[in-house]
Amino acid sequence: QVTDTLAKEGPSSPSYDWFQTDSLVTVVIYTKQKDINLDSVIVDHLDDSFRAETIIKDYSYLIHIGLSHEVQEDFSVRVVENVGKIEIVLKKKENASWKCLGHPLENHNSFIPKKDTGLYYRKCQLISKENVTHDTKLFCLMLPPSTHLQVPIGQHVYFKLTITGTELVKPYTPVSDSLLSEFKEQVLPNNKYIYFLIKIYSAGLFTPELDHLQIGDFVSVSNPEGNLKISKFQELEDLFLLAAGTGFTPMVKILNYALTNIPSLRKVKLMFFNKTEDDIIWRSQLEKLAFKDKRFDVEFVLSAPTSEWDGKQGYISPALLSEFLKRSIDKSKVLICICGPTPFTEQGIRLLHDLTFSKYEIHSFTA
Numbered sequence: 363q364v365t366d367t368l369a370k371e372g373p374s375s376p377s378y379d380w381f382q383t384d385s386l387v388t389v390v391i392y393t394k395q396k397d398i399n400l401d402s403v404i405v406d407h408l409d410d411s412f413r414a415e416t417i418i419k420d421y422s423y424l425i426h427i428g429l430s431h432e433v434q435e436d437f438s439v440r441v442v443e444n445v446g447k448i449e450i451v452l453k454k455k456e457n458a459s460w461k462c463l464g465h466p467l468e469n470h471n472s473f474i475p476k477k478d479t480g481l482y483y484r485k486c487q488l489i490s491k492e493n494v495t496h497d498t499k500l501f502c503l504m505l506p507p508s509t510h511l512q513v514p515i516g517q518h519v520y521f522k523l524t525i526t527g528t529e530l531v532k533p534y535t536p537v538s539d540s541l542l543s544e545f546k547e548q549v550l551p552n553n554k555y556i557y558f559l560i561k562i563y564s565a566g567l568f569t570p571e572l573d574h575l576q577i578g579d580f581v582s583v584s585n586p587e588g589n590l591k592i593s594k595f596q597e598l599e600d601l602f603l604l605a606a607g608t609g610f611t612p613m614v615k616i617l618n619y620a621l622t623n624i625p626s627l628r629k630v631k632l633m634f635f636n637k638t639e640d641d642i643i644w645r646s647q648l649e650k651l652a653f654k655d656k657r658f659d660v661e662f663v664l665s666a667p668t669s670e671w672d673g674k675q676g677y678i679s680p681a682l683l684s685e686f687l688k689r690s691i692d693k694s695k696v697l698i699c700i701c702g703p704t705p706f707t708e709q710g711i712r713l714l715h716d717l718t719f720s721k722y723e724i725h726s727f728t729a
């Protein structure tokens with residue numbers, strides 16, 4: 363009944379079914395939507411509990427079942443996009459026929475606005491940690507084999523650690539392992555690994571603890587959150603990225619995505635604000651990418667440069683922005699993404715409005 367009422371306001375409620383062979387159990391989710399993909403579903407199973415959360419527009423459809431028999435850790439997920447069907451194929455531990463899939467657990471078969479769902483966490487293992495600047499590191503985490511999770515572009519996850527008996531939670535934004543596909547050998551198969559660029563603040567609450575984790579240690583990682591709509595990139599011609607410090611992190615996947623998937627794109631420009639040259643994350647990769655792809659330009663702006671710096675200086679300002687935000691052609695379709703410390707982002711949005719960009723042309727990343 364609850365589902366029926368909600369369906370009138372939002373998308374119509376999905377449903378599910380299951381079937382089996384001797385060795386496999388397939389759970390099928392009928393989303394009744396066409397714009398779904400492998401990002402749309404997050405699957406976790408732990409012991410006999412099976413959990414599949416499907417994100418449909420701003421709603422969450424949950425399947426949560428105590429399985430009637432044991433299954434193996436690994437499984438596969440398939441999406442049949444044109445009919446909006448998701449298939450999760452589990453491997454039975456024993457080749458016996460199941461009479462039922464299992465018993466319902468908390469919130470099973472619910473379809474509710476995503477904002478009303480709690481965050482679900484699973485433990486991920488620290489695989490590697492690499493220095494990027496004097497205070498920023500590239501962390502690689504591995505998802506458990508019993509999890510399927512892909513973080514959509516522009517979204518973040520939450521890390522949870524217990525520090526002196528208290529649970530602390532902070533958001534972090536996944537990046538790709540590099541900006542240049544040939545930069546690093548892709549030794550690790552993609553989907554199981556998530557990369558993060560994280561600045562360690564020596565006086566911070568959370569990041570020193572994160573920095574103390576040893577390879578092989580675990581950190582809890584939540585489902586993704588965020589509100590960047592990928593449809594904003596359709597037919598896009600000019601993409602401007604304004605990043606300050608670690609506010610660069612959401613720009614990494616945006617850059618990769620835009621340069622490889624948007625045929626209409628004419629120009630991508632990144633203005634990257636930092637205190638000093640030593641603070642610039644992935645400077646040489648950015649410069650190489652600009653050299654390799656003529657559609658991409660990068661400009662560095664320093665707020666506390668040494669006397670040798672002959673590039674741009676200062677905080678975000680009307681002069682910097684009006685010079686930078688030149689369209690490649692008149693009336694081009696434009697998107698401006700902005701992320702950094704709150705005063706930077708707030709000031710930036712004000713200046714963009716003053717320059718008559720509309721709110722539909724601006725995406726800001728905020729807490």
Ligand code: FAD
Nearest residue numbers: 532533534535559560561563565566567568569608611729
């Ligand atoms: P905090 O304890 O929060 O301290 C940070 C700094 O502020 C320290 O230098 C501290 O000394 C100083 N400070 C703290 N309190 C005060 C005070 N009252 N007065 C003056 N100074 C103070 N960060 C990344 O590195 N990478 C990411 O990908 C990333 N993604 C994010 C995504 C989102 C959506 C958001 C909102 C934030 C993101 N962040 C990211 C920031 C991250 O969530 C943390 O805020 C950051 O790691 C700092 O955490 P901390 O607990 O170590 O430091």
Ligand code: NAD
Nearest residue numbers: 606607608609635636637665677702703705706727728729
């Ligand atoms: P930082 O202190 O190194 O500063 C980087 C630059 O930001 C400075 O050089 C300056 O140009 C600008 N800046 C700083 N303070 C400013 C102010 N008061 N007014 C105008 N401009 C200012 O930055 P950091 O330590 O790397 O911090 C990055 C920030 O980005 C953090 O606050 C983090 O929470 C935020 N962040 C947010 C998201 C998100 O919302 N999705 C993602 C990643 C990072």
